[in-house]
Amino acid sequence: MKKWLAKVRISAALDSGEPLPTGLRERITRSDELRAFEEQTASLHGALRKAQPQKDPPPWLHGWIMRGVRQSAIPRKQPAWPARLAWVGGAAVALSLTLLCWTIFTSRRPQPAEQNADAASLEAAAGALQLGNDMAHVAPVTLVAPLSNEMVQLNNDLNKTAEFLMASLP
Secondary structure: OHHHHHHHHHHHHHHHOOOOOHHHHHHHHHOHHHHHHHHHHHHHHHHHHHOOOOOOOOHHHHHHHHHHHHHHHOOOOOOOOOHHHHHHHHHHHHHHHHHHHHHHHHOOOOOOOOOOHHHHHHHHHHHHHHHHHHHHHHHHHHHHHHHHHHHHHHHHHHHHHHHHHHHHOO
């Protein structure tokens, strides 16, 4: 990164015509890469400064320019599909997708099943057992979570105190 920045400074100094700063000049003398870059850039800069532009443009350039001028003068055709028609088509697609989703989700209502009294009581008992099982798994985590959080914060405070004490010792 430092060499890249030095190369940018070398290039900027050559562009502005100012001499290189002494610190940069010292870095160039110590680094083969910077020295080669400075020499190559200086020779390229000098060659570009001495180069004379062509006085007569090539003959094909006139044809390209005139073709571009003629094409820009031709009015552009309006699109075959007006923008309003595109909006109507997009709205129609969105409406049909909404109708399809509504139809799918509203047609899947649970069908009332005919059950006898024994099956209903058995399901109630199974639901109660499942609820008890869920409570046994969820309750300890819910009760201990605040204590765990407090323990983590206390541990962080102790670590920061130890770091502060170690930093203040001579």
